[in-house]
Amino acid sequence: MAPSTLFLSILVLAVAAYVIGRKRSYSVVGGARKLRELHSRPTYYGMLTALGCGIPALLILGIWQAFEETVITRLITAGLPENIRTLPESRLNLIINDVKNLVSGNIVSKEVDPAMQAAADHYTRLQSISHASMAVVCLVLGIMAIAIIRKIITPKLRARNAVETVTKIILVACSSIAIFTTLGIVLSVLFEAIRFFKAVAVTEFLFGLQWSPQMAIRADQVGSSGAFGAVPVFAGTLMISAIAMTVAVPVGLMSAIYLSEYATSKVRAAAKPLMEILAGIPTVVYGFFAALTVAPVIRDSGGLMGLDVSSESALAAGVVMGIMIIPFVSSLSDDVINAVPQVLRDGAYGLGATRSETIRNVVIPAALPGIVGSILLAVSRAIGETMIVVMAAGLAANLTANPLQTVTTVTVQIVTLLVGDQEFDSPKTLAAFALGLVLFVATLFLNIIALHVVRKYREQYE
Amino acid sequence: MNRPGDAPINVEKNPARSIEIVNRGLARRYAAEKRFRFYGAAAVGISLLFLSLLFISIIGKGYTAFQQTFIELEVYFDPDMLDETDLNTANYPGLVRQSLQKMFPDVTGRDDRRDLYALVSTGAAFKLRRLALDSPEIIGQTRSVWVPADDDVDMLVKGHYDRNRSEDERRINDRQLAWIDSLEENGKIKKRFNTAFFTSGDSREPELAGIRGAAVGSFYTLAITLLLSFPIGVAAAVYLEEFAPKNRWTDLIEVNINNLAAVPSIVFGLLGLAVFINFFGFPRSVPLVGGLVLTLMTLPTIIIAGRASLKSVPPSIREAALGIGASKMQMVYHHVLPLAMPGILTGTIIGMAQALGETAPLLMIGMVAFIVDIPGGFTDPSTVLPVQIFLWADSPERAFTERTSAAIMVLLAFLIFMNAAAVMLRKKFERRW
Numbered sequence: 001m002a003p004s005t006l007f008l009s010i011l012v013l014a015v016a017a018y019v020i021g022r023k024r025s026y027s028v029v030g031g032a033r034k035l036r037e038l039h040s041r042p043t044y045y046g047m048l049t050a051l052g053c054g055i056p057a058l059l060i061l062g063i064w065q066a067f068e069e070t071v072i073t074r075l076i077t078a079g080l081p082e083n084i085r086t087l088p089e090s091r092l093n094l095i096i097n098d099v100k101n102l103v104s105g106n107i108v109s110k111e112v113d114p115a116m117q118a119a120a121d122h123y124t125r126l127q128s129i130s131h132a133s134m135a136v137v138c139l140v141l142g143i144m145a146i147a148i149i150r151k152i153i154t155p156k157l158r159a160r161n162a163v164e165t166v167t168k169i170i171l172v173a174c175s176s177i178a179i180f181t182t183l184g185i186v187l188s189v190l191f192e193a194i195r196f197f198k199a200v201a202v203t204e205f206l207f208g209l210q211w212s213p214q215m216a217i218r219a220d221q222v223g224s225s226g227a228f229g230a231v232p233v234f235a236g237t238l239m240i241s242a243i244a245m246t247v248a249v250p251v252g253l254m255s256a257i258y259l260s261e262y263a264t265s266k267v268r269a270a271a272k273p274l275m276e277i278l279a280g281i282p283t284v285v286y287g288f289f290a291a292l293t294v295a296p297v298i299r300d301s302g303g304l305m306g307l308d309v310s311s312e313s314a315l316a317a318g319v320v321m322g323i324m325i326i327p328f329v330s331s332l333s334d335d336v337i338n339a340v341p342q343v344l345r346d347g348a349y350g351l352g353a354t355r356s357e358t359i360r361n362v363v364i365p366a367a368l369p370g371i372v373g374s375i376l377l378a379v380s381r382a383i384g385e386t387m388i389v390v391m392a393a394g395l396a397a398n399l400t401a402n403p404l405q406t407v408t409t410v411t412v413q414i415v416t417l418l419v420g421d422q423e424f425d426s427p428k429t430l431a432a433f434a435l436g437l438v439l440f441v442a443t444l445f446l447n448i449i450a451l452h453v454v455r456k457y458r459e460q461y462e
Numbered sequence: 463m464n465r466p467g468d469a470p471i472n473v474e475k476n477p478a479r480s481i482e483i484v485n486r487g488l489a490r491r492y493a494a495e496k497r498f499r500f501y502g503a504a505a506v507g508i509s510l511l512f513l514s515l516l517f518i519s520i521i522g523k524g525y526t527a528f529q530q531t532f533i534e535l536e537v538y539f540d541p542d543m544l545d546e547t548d549l550n551t552a553n554y555p556g557l558v559r560q561s562l563q564k565m566f567p568d569v570t571g572r573d574d575r576r577d578l579y580a581l582v583s584t585g586a587a588f589k590l591r592r593l594a595l596d597s598p599e600i601i602g603q604t605r606s607v608w609v610p611a612d613d614d615v616d617m618l619v620k621g622h623y624d625r626n627r628s629e630d631e632r633r634i635n636d637r638q639l640a641w642i643d644s645l646e647e648n649g650k651i652k653k654r655f656n657t658a659f660f661t662s663g664d665s666r667e668p669e670l671a672g673i674r675g676a677a678v679g680s681f682y683t684l685a686i687t688l689l690l691s692f693p694i695g696v697a698a699a700v701y702l703e704e705f706a707p708k709n710r711w712t713d714l715i716e717v718n719i720n721n722l723a724a725v726p727s728i729v730f731g732l733l734g735l736a737v738f739i740n741f742f743g744f745p746r747s748v749p750l751v752g753g754l755v756l757t758l759m760t761l762p763t764i765i766i767a768g769r770a771s772l773k774s775v776p777p778s779i780r781e782a783a784l785g786i787g788a789s790k791m792q793m794v795y796h797h798v799l800p801l802a803m804p805g806i807l808t809g810t811i812i813g814m815a816q817a818l819g820e821t822a823p824l825l826m827i828g829m830v831a832f833i834v835d836i837p838g839g840f841t842d843p844s845t846v847l848p849v850q851i852f853l854w855a856d857s858p859e860r861a862f863t864e865r866t867s868a869a870i871m872v873l874l875a876f877l878i879f880m881n882a883a884a885v886m887l888r889k890k891f892e893r894r895w
Contacts, residue, residue, distance in 0.1 A: 069743045164791040171705060174697035178718040178765070181758050185729055188736030251505045258502025271506055278513050280877060282819025284848040285520070285870050288855045292863065293519045323512045330509070352484070354491055356498035377724060384726020386822035387848075391855060411728050411822070418735065419825055436732045440725065447724040448717075 003065055006135050010061065013142045014054035020146055021049025024153045040160035048159045051166050053145045057138040064134045072126045079122055081115050099123055189440055192433035199427040200228045205434060207231060211397035211408075213417060213428045228431055230438070232397040236407030240318045240389060241382040243403060247322025248382075249375060252329025259330070260337045261359055279327035287391030290320035295392055307404060312394035315403045321388050329378050336370030336457065337363060369457040376450035380443040386411040410435045520874075524867025530656035530669060531616040532608040533582055533645060535561040537590060539601045546601065549594050554587035558609070565650075566641060577638050583610040585658075585670045610658070611651065613668040613861035615642060619651065622860055633860075659868065663834045664850065668861030671854070673869050675836045679749055679829070679844030680818060682837060686753020687817050691760045692810055696799075698761070699768030699806070704794050723762035730759050731826025739827060746828035747843040755823045760813035767809020771802040804891030811884040815877050821848040847873045 025045035029037045038045075073096060077085065084095060095116070102120035153159075197205070208229015255275065259268050295316035302309030309315075340363050348358040364371070394406030395416060417432035537557060544552045559579050563569070569578050586609035593600060593607065610616075614633045617623050619642070629636050645651045663675030698719075706712040734755035738744045744751045775798050783793035824830070829845050830853065837844035845853070847869065854866040 066742055160789065164789060167791060168701075168705065171697045171701035174694045175701045175706070175715055175765075177694060177698065177758075177761065178715055178722055181722060181733070181761075182718045184737050185725070185733045188733055188741075189729070192736060251508050254502050254505030255509055258499070258506050262499055262502055263506075271510070274513060275506075275509055277878075278509060280815065280819075280881060281516070282821065282848050282873065282877070284819070284821045284851050284855075285516075285874070288851065288866060288870060289516050289519060291855065292523070293515075323509075323516075326509050326512070354495045356495045357491070359498070380724060380726075384728065386726070386728045387852065390822075390825075391852065411726070414728060414732070415822070415825055418732075419828075419830055433732060433736070436729060440729050443724065443726055443729075444721060447721050451720050451724075 002131065003061065003134075006061060006131075006138060007058075009135075010054060010057045010138060010142060013057070013139065013146075014050040017053035017142070017146045017149075018046040018050040020046075020150060021153065022046030024049075024150050025159075028153055029155050037155045039156055039158050040163075044159040044163050045153055045157070047163045048157075049146060049149045049153075051163065052149045053142040055166075056145060057142040060141065061134065061138050064130075064137075068127075068130050068134075072123060072130065075126060076119055076123050080119055084115065103127075185440060189433050189437045192430050193437040196427055196430035196434045199430070200434075204228060205230050205431075209399060211413075213413070213431050226428060228427065230410075230435065232399040233408055233410055233413055233435070234438075235399055236314065236393070236397065237383055237409040237411075239401070239403065239407055240314050240321065240393060240409055241379060243315060243318025244321035244325055244382045244385075245375070245379060247319055248325035248329050248378060251322075252326045252378075253333055253371065255326070256330040256333040256337060257359055257363075260334050261355065261363070275327045275330060278323070279331070281324075283324065283385060283387040284391070286320050286324050287387040287389075290316050290388055290392035294320050302404060309404045310394070310406045312392065312406045313404050314393060314407045317389050317392040318403065320392065321382055321385055324385070324388065325378050325382060328381060329374060332374030332377065332454075333367070333371050336367045336374065336454070339370070339457075340366045367457075369453050373450040373453035373457065376446050376453070380446035380450070383446075384411065384439060384443050386415060390415050410439050414439070520867045520870050524864055524869075524871050526620045526622070527659060527864040527868035528656050529620070529653040530658065531611040531619045532652060532654050533611045533615075534650040534652075535582070535586070535607050535609055536564065536604060537561045537607050538564075538604045539590075539594060541602050544594060544601050546598060549591075549598065552591070552594070554590045554594075555584070557590055558582060558586045565645075574637060577635060578641065581612055581615055581638060581641065583612050583669045584667055585610045608652075608654070610669045613859060615651075616669055617860050617864075618642060619646075619653065620864075622864070659865070663836050664832060664845070664853070665834060666832075668857075668859050668865055671862075671865060673847065673850060673872060675833060676845050676847045676850035676869070677872075679752075679833075679837050680846040682749035682840050682844065683752040683756060683824075683829075683846055684814060684818060686750060686840060687756040687760060688810070688814060690753065690757040691764055691813065694757070695761050695764030695810070695813075696768055696806060698765045699772060700794055700799065702765070703769045703772040704798065705790070719762050719765055722758075723766060726822075727759060727820055728822040728826065730755050731823030733758070734823060734827045745841065745843075747831050747833070747845070748829075748841045749837065749844055749846075750840045751827050752824050752829050752846065753840075755827060756817040756820060759820065759823065760817050763813035763816065764806070764810050767812070768802070768806045771805025771809065772798060774805065775801045801893070804887055808884045808888045811880050811887070815880040815884075818880070819848055819873065819877060821852055824849055825852075847876075 022042045022045055025038055025042040026032060026035075029035060035042065076099060077092070077096065080095070084092070087095070099116055099119045100123070102116060103123050205228050208227065209231050210227035210229045211232045213226045213228060255271075259271060263271065295311055295313065298313060298316050298319075299309045299311050302313075344362050344366055345358055348362045353361065389409045389412050393409060393412055395408055395412065396406050397408045397413075398405055400407065414432045414435050417428060417435075535558065538561070540557065540560065543556055543560075559575075562578055562582065563575070566578060569575055589607065589609050593605070611619070614623070615638075618625070618634050618639075623632060623634060625632075625639065634642070642651065658670060659672045661674050662670060662672035665671040702712065702715065706715075734751060738751045738754055739746060779797050779801065780793055783797045784790070788796065824846060830849055831843060831845065832853070833843050833845055835842070851866055851869050851873065854862045854869065
């Protein structure tokens with residue numbers, strides 16, 4: 001039985017369990033009239049039975065699925081002829097891949113030799129045995145659970161409490177996923193990054209001025225060692241983010257001020273959703289816009305002024321990224337500006353200040369921490385933005401301060417290093433994880449500061 | 463306003479002086495006021511200008527993609543070339559070439575012929591094959607068939623190529639230009655609605671490429687995301703808002719959720735690659751893994767929206783339920799959650815819209831492969847709409863630019879629809895307590 005069919009059958013079994021448990025609760029008290037003698041309402045007895053039947057079976061299914069592939073691969077490897085088994089690991093992996101391709105009916109890279117065919121048959125056999133036994137174990141477990149719970153249903157059984165306890169455990173588990181996600185990110189990135197730092201020194205990575213992660217596939221090839229000094233990459237990221245912020249901060253902040261302090265409610269009602277559309281547009285669309293519309297315009301107008309503008313200039317990517325961040329800055333600052341109490345404004349008006357004076361001298365200083373927080377969040381957004389720079393910025397890691405030249409960013413490098421075929425023991429691939437670690441730490445740092453500032457500020461006026 | 467540089471004001475000696483000072487400064491201050499206001503309006507104007515520029519450039523580039531140029535061929539289904547026992551693998555490209563040759567009998571020489579054959583798409587042969595397979599009685603007859611033109615012809619007919627450029631700068635040479643003009647005169651070339659764009663998968667040939675495969679891939683990916691992130695998100699929101707004790711663990715969860723909402727999406731891609739693909743050994747490029755990664759990404763959005771929505775349900779509802787003897791769980795599931803549902807659903811739709819537009823993490827888990835087939839399940843290799851846009855945007859052919867814009871229009875249409883649904887839901891069920 002295929003895992004998906006098994007999954008569905010367990011669900012069906014659980015539904016059946018619900019019906020059985022519910023019926024049983026009626027029958028133990030002797031009919032619907034005497035329901036008040038039950039501790040809980042009949043649905044709870046049904047639910048208890050369904051949970052008892054479904055949860056263990058599904059857990060087993062999940063664990064089985066997670067380890068099946070590894071175990072079978074082990075067994076297959078052990079069963080391969082001696083001369084294949086002793087091959088170096090990379091070659092062995094290729095052969096195992098071929099066997100798997102053979103099993104799923106794909107085209108294999110070379111002619112099928114009898115050993116591999118045998119291995120493939122062995123694989124199919126093991127897989128079917130595994131699936132069959134998994135189905136038997138899960139279903140038997142489910143049915144046994146139904147039988148046992150049906151037995152223990154008595155009018156005194158506190159079914160509601162049991163169901164509620166289980167539900168609460170599920171709720172706790174669901175809310176803990178956030179922690180496990182963070183943990184997963186940290187561990188996976190850190191683990192691979194440490195492997196990278198075994199090959200390349202941390203100091204070389206953080207302070208080196210040369211970035212060319214081209215690694216040769218064979219050891220004897222020319223240029224077999226790449227250069228992994230990430231300073232040009234960091235510099236490019238910072239430059240593009242800086243360009244984005246010089247677009248986004250003034251425009252976003254001023255539109256937030258205008259919309260919250262000047263605009264009539266009609267203008268506000270019309271303009272705000274339109275600005276939010278800007279925030280909802282996928283970044284890949286901005287990337288296309290940057291690469292095909294903005295970059296040529298900048299290049300051509302630069303050419304008219306006699307400037308040499310690269311067609312993948314940092315300026316184009318930065319400006320478009322700025323446009324993307326405008327609504328982000330403006331909606332966050334809008335919140336903070338609105339949180340400034342009206343009495344502060346009224347006080348300023350009472351002293352004879354004009355509106356703009358009130359805004360500049362009273363509202364903005366009062367809202368400053370919040371605004372700074374929202375700008376920090378926007379910076380973290382700009383640093384982590386991927387698609388715009390992948391499509392509009394370049395790959396060449398130039399260490400330059402000229403925004404008309406091509407620069408590259410951390411995210412672009414991660415994408416180029418990891419898209420396509422990879423080898424997980426080459427520093428080239430692992431470098432992406434080191435960059436990812438830097439990116440995660442940097443944005444984490446910015447986010448924590450920003451969230452802290454924003455929250456503290458909000459509490460101040462509440 | 464008393465500025466440090468102003469003369470000290472002596473109010474008692476001369477009561478008229480301070481108002482004079484104020485009046486003297488008024489014009490300047492009003493001008494500053496006007497300027498400031500103008501800056502604000504300009505900022506809003508600039509953002510809206512960018513928005514309209516974006517839309518104009520995309521619609522301007524893409525609207526032509528909904529039409530496709532077709533050429534009418536008089537095809538003689540030659541029994542010599544079509545073996546009735548093996549219609550699948552017969553020489554259909556040869557049939558196409560034969561028909562073209564018949565239309566322009568004066569074309570001789572290898573180069574000229576090759577240029578002539580380049581006018582129609584390789585999809586023409588597939589079309590003839592389908593015709594022959596569907597109705598074998600067609601063999602031996604002559605039919606007029608509209609076949610898709612090559613993308614360069616398409617671009618020329620749509621006016622994206624400049625005819626006045628010199629020949630070596632054009633992708634269509636002078637002879638081809640003359641043939642196209644003569645076809646046009648005879649009404650053998652026309653533009654039709656581009657159904658292939660909506661019904662076929664990806665292709666190397668722009669005129670045959672469609673978004674169906676990517677759209678189906680997006681559907682499967684989002685289905686997984688919704689199935690996982692909605693129940694988990696609601697459960698987490700309910701726990702944190704209604705049950706969680708105020709302790710360190712709860713604080714940690716909250717900090718994590720707020721922080722995850724701001725983690726760059728590509729980092730989630732790294733997580734997916736390292737954990738789901740490398741550690742658990744899931745296959746690459748499949749909607750299942752894409753859905754898992756997007757679930758982790760959208761969870762914070764749904765949890766935050768869900769908590770806000772639960773918070774807005776007034777305590778009186780909870781107290782009333784508890785007062786008539788409901789357990790805490792019953793209170794939440796029978797009373798609070800149904801009342802908070804519209805808000806949670808709005809948050810979920812917005813989260814789904816984000817997931818639909820997300821590209822970067824899916825690149826990491828290999829959903830960027832060139833896939834022609836339309837995926838048939840959660841574990842078939844597939845791509846998604848935004849990744850398809852990314853792939854086409856990278857292609858050098860002019861015709862792909864047009865298709866990229868059209869695919870963007872389709873994606874934006876989906877997103878606008880989803881967001882409009884969220885707004886409607888909010889308007890319809892929003893309750894002020």
